[in-house]
Amino acid sequence: MQGFSLRQISLTSAGKIRFCLDVTVFALFVIGMLITIADNAFAVERPNIVLIVSDDQGYNDLGLLGNGIITPHLDRLAAEGTRLTDFYVAWPACTPSRAALLTGRYPQRNGVYDMIRNEAPDYGHKYTASEYAVTFERIGGMDTQEVILPRLLAPSGYVSGIYGKWDLGSLKRFLPTSRGFDDFYGFVNTGIDYYTHERYGVPSMFRNLSPTTADRGTYCTELFQRESLRFLDEHAGKTPFFLYVPFNAPHNSSALDPTIRSSVQAPPRYKAMYPDVDPEFRSTDKHRYQRPATVTTPDARRRDYRAAVTYMDEAIGSILAKLEQTDTLDNTIIIFFSDNGGSSGADNSPLRGHKAQLWEGGIRVPCLVRWPGGNIPAARVCGEFLTSLEIVPSLLAATSTPTPKDLKLDGFDWWPTLRGESSSPRSEMFWRRKDDWAVRAADWKYVSMGGKTALFDLNADISERTDLTEKHPEVVREMKQRLSDWDAEMDAAPPRGPFRDF
Structure with a gap:
């Protein structure tokens, strides 16, 4: 359908003006309906x-x-x-x-x-209602x-x-x-x-x-x-x-x-x-x-x-x-x-x-x-x-x-990876729980549990049995640096509760 412009309306008679306006309104109405139908169909899909x-x-x-x-x-x-x-x-x-x-x-x-x-x-402690009402949980x-x-x-x-x-x-x-x-x-x-x-x-x-x-x-x-x-x-x-x-x-x-x-x-x-x-x-x-x-x-x-x-x-x-x-x-x-x-x-x-x-x-x-x-x-x-x-x-x-522009996400779109079109973009992951921490970078895993650290090659040792710390000190240095960089990034992030001090 060819669109209408009010600038194209002839001013030779009031009837023509009214006719052109009616057609314009009708055209806009039809276009609007088509857009709505398309939007609804897209939403269902x-x-x-x-x-x-x-x-x-x-x-x-x-x-x-x-x-x-x-x-x-x-x-x-x-x-x-x-x-x-x-x-x-x-x-x-x-x-x-x-x-x-x-x-x-x-x-x-x-x-x-x-x-x-x-x-x-x-x-074994059972809270009363009044006690529970003011607990952190x-x-x-x-x-x-x-x-x-x-x-x-x-x-x-x-x-x-x-x-x-x-x-x-x-x-x-x-x-x-x-x-x-x-x-x-x-x-x-x-x-x-x-x-x-x-x-x-x-x-x-x-x-x-x-x-x-x-x-x-x-x-x-x-x-x-x-x-x-x-x-x-x-x-x-x-x-x-x-x-x-x-x-x-x-x-x-x-x-x-x-x-x-x-x-x-x-x-x-x-x-x-x-x-x-x-x-x-x-x-x-x-x-x-x-x-x-x-x-x-x-x-x-x-x-x-x-x-x-x-x-x-x-x-x-x-x-x-x-x-x-x-x-x-x-x-x-x-x-x-x-x-x-x-x-x-x-x-x-x-x-x-x-x-x-x-x-x-x-x-x-x-x-x-x-x-x-x-x-x-x-x-x-x-x-x-x-x-x-x-x-x-x-x-x-x-x-x-769309992802909000001001929202920082720590992951990515995994669908190309799941379809087999590309390798995972993820190269590292970090964890902290109280005084324990862990880093995975590629197939390397550097972990501290109970104050004791160990380095593992997960590709060869999924069960984490063989500590390679002494054999690969250069990997340990890199993993420590990655963890330090991540800690700095997390510390610089806008504070959020309930555990951050702000």
Whole structure:
């Protein structure tokens, strides 16, 4: 259609002027409608996002790896997508890892570089309501200046829901729906009892900004599954969506009863999928809650841990089924990984160490990515150096969402790497937890745990057994310099709470 200009309107008669104006208005109306229709069609075609995070799952705890754990739906994601073998999180435990994956920024840059929690319950103390109200676990949270993924995606038309573990603050200003999520159901701190939804006796479940005990007694994985399916029923195929499902499985129960606290809660039906254990419990005189105390045996804990993973896997399967039912599966980016390395009951082999440590077993985790609509290969195993800091920039790139000019991200767009088009741009990664630290540069890993340092070649020694410090002093010098430079950059970053001094 040829456009009209008011300068081209003939002034020979009022009728002609009116006719030309009417045609101009009509043309502009049609053009506007076409733009709106095109925008709506483009919005529907934007990829959906499902980000699933497990809690303390071991590096080797996928059924396809052959250790006996039952995870058919995670195995399906690996078969239909790409499995990452050199994928790292930004911290070896819950809270900073989650802050980093949602901001795309190092914990030391976003200010959440340690846990937002109280230590007293670990020694059997149950807070009263008035005591808990003024504890750091209740009042601490991620700085409100930090911008997280759902708020970044909102200008591109995404509706966002989170169902599961939040762990970035309990006060209203810190909660998910105050940070960009449109809907939230889950718990707000770092761990709960799977049935009572209490953390050491403190009710911890919220719906949006309000505490709730409505579902007390129902296993929480079932609840997070229920809410995720409700979200998909409401939005799948209608608008682009971001569904974040941070399960608390297979994290141990945060209960004061040593019998419960010493294991991972799981329904009997899922325990029955694994070999019988005898005995289930043992007595110990060394427990910090009670002496003597009755606790779960290591074999029983291992079974319970696996049962919790299998229930979580079944919930993931129901999400995949719902995406298939709504014909949105192949246009949905599905990313799965664990928030940190596995703890007791987990299998981190062949890695050394576990959760809370900076050995590979604390920071290298299983990761699966499925997105056939984005040409991510099926059944591919990718050994490129990648991290959770890549999540935010990659999802912004996939959704054609601009990154704010004043936002400093510590990751990059990983899609060319996952497609096999190029090597990972990442050459280094840094971690600090209290007095421990680690640097990975290319295949070199320089780590300090408990005041003792060691250098490893991860290409030849993934299990970190052979210290090469004396053999390669020049590498040690380079690694120390890299760490010093990174520390200086983090110290110079604008201060963020709750741990920075400002």
